[in-house]
Amino acid sequence: MQFYSTNNPKHKVSLKEAVIRGLAPDQGLYMPERIPVLPASFFERISEMSFKEIGYEVIGKLFGEELGEEQVMKLVDHTLNFDAPLVKVSEGIYSLELFHGPTLAFKDFGARFCSKLMSILMEGEERKVKVLVATSGDTGSAVANGFYKVPGVEVIILYPKGKVSELQEMQFTTLGENINCLEVEGVFDDCQWLVKEAFLDKELNEKILLTSANSINIARWIPQCLYYFYAWSRLPEKDKKLAISVPSGNFGNLGAGILAERMGLPIDVFVASTNINKIVPDFLHGLDFKAKPSISTISNSMDVGNPSNFYRLLALYGNDEALFRKKVKGFYFDDEDTAKAMKKVMEETGYILDPHGAVGYLGLRNFLKMNPGEYVGIFLETAHPGKFKSVVDKVLGIELELPDRLKEFMKGEKNAKGLPNDYGAFRAYLSNSIL
Numbered sequence: 001m002q003f004y005s006t007n008n009p010k011h012k013v014s015l016k017e018a019v020i021r022g023l024a025p026d027q028g029l030y031m032p033e034r035i036p037v038l039p040a041s042f043f044e045r046i047s048e049m050s051f052k053e054i055g056y057e058v059i060g061k062l063f064g065e066e067l068g069e070e071q072v073m074k075l076v077d078h079t080l081n082f083d084a085p086l087v088k089v090s091e092g093i094y095s096l097e098l099f100h101g102p103t104l105a106f107k108d109f110g111a112r113f114c115s116k117l118m119s120i121l122m123e124g125e126e127r128k129v130k131v132l133v134a135t136s137g138d139t140g141s142a143v144a145n146g147f148y149k150v151p152g153v154e155v156i157i158l159y160p161k162g163k164v165s166e167l168q169e170m171q172f173t174t175l176g177e178n179i180n181c182l183e184v185e186g187v188f189d190d191c192q193w194l195v196k197e198a199f200l201d202k203e204l205n206e207k208i209l210l211t212s213a214n215s216i217n218i219a220r221w222i223p224q225c226l227y228y229f230y231a232w233s234r235l236p237e238k239d240k241k242l243a244i245s246v247p248s249g250n251f252g253n254l255g256a257g258i259l260a261e262r263m264g265l266p267i268d269v270f271v272a273s274t275n276i277n278k279i280v281p282d283f284l285h286g287l288d289f290k291a292k293p294s295i296s297t298i299s300n301s302m303d304v305g306n307p308s309n310f311y312r313l314l315a316l317y318g319n320d321e322a323l324f325r326k327k328v329k330g331f332y333f334d335d336e337d338t339a340k341a342m343k344k345v346m347e348e349t350g351y352i353l354d355p356h357g358a359v360g361y362l363g364l365r366n367f368l369k370m371n372p373g374e375y376v377g378i379f380l381e382t383a384h385p386g387k388f389k390s391v392v393d394k395v396l397g398i399e400l401e402l403p404d405r406l407k408e409f410m411k412g413e414k415n416a417k418g419l420p421n422d423y424g425a426f427r428a429y430l431s432n433s434i435l
């Protein structure tokens with residue numbers, strides 16, 4: 001299997017090149033050159049298969065040729081070492097809980113897969129690969145924990161000083177080993193700018209192997225399709241049509257669901273649920289796709305004004321905008337709607353939503369109301385409510401107990417270097433650090 005760039009389908013590269021590069025040189029997104037379809041026999045057996053067994057088959061279809069069966073199993077075993085239970089919230093509505101990994105958010109799936117795949121692809125290479133990550137919080141923790149102690153890979157995390165929560169900061173700055181943290185005198189956009197400059201620096205890239213681990217990278221994006229298959233395998237009501245709602249920011253997660261559907265998974269409708277950063281719902285309602293500055297909300301991991309996976313979604317529908325608009329329904333909600341939904345669901349069912357899952361729930365509820373009785377619905381619960389404790393406590397008027405895994409991070413010691421918001425200083429750091 002080769003991978004093409006969405007900006008030029010003739011530009012094709014190997015799996016290794018696509019993963020190590022992250023973004024194509026023409027700034028396009030890499031896509032598998034063909035979408036393999038799983039046989040009917042797979043879907044007949046799926047209810048009896050474990051999460052890992054499902055993973056072996058799906059990843060085998062995509063990466064088996066390059067990696068071989070043994071490496072595929074290693075990769076899947078490493079990634080899927082925690083569950084993703086499907087929990088019934090109310091009649092016809094299920095929550096797919098994706099927050100049972102080490103940093104309690106769905107990004108753990110992609111980060112774990114990405115780190116393991118990079119180390120497999122770098123085996124036998126003398127050079128180490130340096131992974132650069134700019135983060136406003138959640139990506140940093142998932143990537144740091146996913147890559148922790150992975151041989152052959154050094155991680156450099158840039159984050160804005162004083163602009164991430166203490167809990168988030170402790171999740172990546174306390175690890176040490178191959179995880180290096182830079183506290184930048186600036187905002188998130190400055191961190192992202194520094195990383196971009198480094199990728200564009202030809203001379204630097206000849207000396208050191210730099211890559212990225214954001215959801216642009218196929219190694220983070222593709223494995224997210226696995227939990228869609230798993231959710232369907234555990235769904236009791238398979239006789240109804242299925243709608244899946246995905247709370248979205250950069251739209252990697254939703255794109256992975258569409259990939260699963262293109263591989264044969266019977267999902268009838270996707271619901272693209274966002275906060276007021278509603279570029280994609282606007283597109284789905286007929287407007288042109290147009291990036292905008294992002295607006296802050298209580299579901300802050302989805303505050304994205306320029307969703308980077310948009311053209312990947314379009315490519316999955318053969319660049320057919322009409323088909324895209326037919327299969328994906330867009331909804332958006334403001335903070336007040338989100339808070340109301342969190343309250344209502346807790347009062348009526350006892351289930352505690354985090355602000356992102358609440359946006360997904362709302363999109364699903366709205367879609368189901370417009371199509372009564374026809375569908376069973378799943379929304380993705382992308383983070384543990386404890387990760388957004390201050391918002392959840394305030395909205396629900398409760399004192400949420402933090403999970404032990406989060407408390408553990410708070411015991412560690414913060415280790416980060418200060419960095420001025422200056423590319424020269426960052427370049428010197430990258431050139432001088434003998435990693």
Ligand SMILES: *Cc1c(COP(=O)(O)O)cnc(C)c1O
Nearest residue numbers: 248249250251252253301382383
């Ligand atoms: C990153 C994130 C999202 C958005 O996912 P995308 O793949 O960027 O659309 C949603 N919820 C949480 C909790 C996240 O961390």
